[in-house]
Amino acid sequence: MEPASPASGATPPSRRRGPRPRHSREDVVRAAVAIADRDGLDAVTFRAVASRLGTGVMSLYNYVPDKQALIYDMVELVSAEIDFPAPTGDWRADMHMVAGRQRALAHRHPWLIAAVSHLQPLGPATLALLEFALGALEPTGLSARDRLETIAMVNGFVLYSVGAELAGAPDPEQQARQFAMVPELLATGRYPRFAAAIAHGGEPEAFDPAAQFDRLIDKILDGLVRPTDGLVRPTDA
Numbered sequence: 525m526e527p528a529s530p531a532s533g534a535t536p537p538s539r540r541r542g543p544r545p546r547h548s549r550e551d552v553v554r555a556a557v558a559i560a561d562r563d564g565l566d567a568v569t570f571r572a573v574a575s576r577l578g579t580g581v582m583s584l585y586n587y588v589p590d591k592q593a594l595i596y597d598m599v600e601l602v603s604a605e606i607d608f609p610a611p612t613g614d615w616r617a618d619m620h621m622v623a624g625r626q627r628a629l630a631h632r633h634p635w636l637i638a639a640v641s642h643l644q645p646l647g648p649a650t651l652a653l654l655e656f657a658l659g660a661l662e663p664t665g666l667s668a669r670d671r672l673e674t675i676a677m678v679n680g681f682v683l684y685s686v687g688a689e690l691a692g693a694p695d696p697e698q699q700a701r702q703f704a705m706v707p708e709l710l711a712t713g714r715y716p717r718f719a720a721a722i723a724h725g726g727e728p729e730a731f732d733p734a735a736q737f738d739r740l741i742d743k744i745l746d747g748l749v750r751p752t753d754g755l756v757r758p759t760d761a
Contacts, residue, residue, distance in 0.1 A: 547577055549587040553597040557633070560598065565635040568594070595639050602633050603649035608656035616745060618660035619674075622653070623682055623741050630686040637687045640679075664749050674748045681744055689733050 555576045556568045570591065574581045588594045606625045611618050630636050644650060654675065661671040710719045 552587045553601050556594055557598050560635040565638050596645055599639050600647040600649050608652055611659040615660050615663045622657050623678055626682045627686055634690055637683050685737055
């Protein structure tokens with residue numbers, strides 16, 4: 525006896541194509557972020573992620589093709605933590621806000637310093653940052669290319685700065701030994717400009733990473749952004 529065929533116009537029963545995935549791609553990425561936050565980027569392996577999810581290593585290839593793709597997704601995922609309002613029209617304040625929020629993000633996820641790359645695919649979070657910063661810089665009169673280069677320079681400085689902050693202070697004994705050599709070197713007379721800078725530097729201030737960060741962002745903006753239409757920089761006021 526031949527099997528009965530479905531009636532004309534009837535929808536044939538759906539066929540299952542294997543078991544339903546236990547996890548989503550976002551589940552995999554969030555697991556990888558949790559590992560990186562705790563143990564660093566090198567600790568993110570497919571085996572570690574699979575163990576955290578309680579699944580098989582090979583099953584992860586159903587979600588991401590390789591570790592680099594996983595890292596790209598990790599960067600995109602945490603970048604979405606930054607919320608951007610509409611530009612205020614004060615381009616300098618807006619760029620300080622961008623840099624400050626990126627700095628805070630890198631402190632929350634230090635592995636970003638090694639993970640961020642110019643090869644990063646453009647996802648919604650990355651585009652949101654670019655869209656805000658491009659709009660923030662519009663009052664400067666810079667071309668789109670110059671605005672993109674300014675954003676790239678600020679982004680690079682943020683990651684470098686946070687990396688230096690997280691490196692920590694040098695060993696006090698080693699630093700003392702190094703500084704002990706300086707007077708002898710300056711006494712040779714071969715470094716007059718540095719000697720003058722030290723002599724006129726006054727008493728050293730307590731190091732404030734956030735204040736130094738803001739000062740250097742201003743210097744970067746002063747060098748990269750040349751406002752038009754009579755816009756005034758803080759140093760011109």
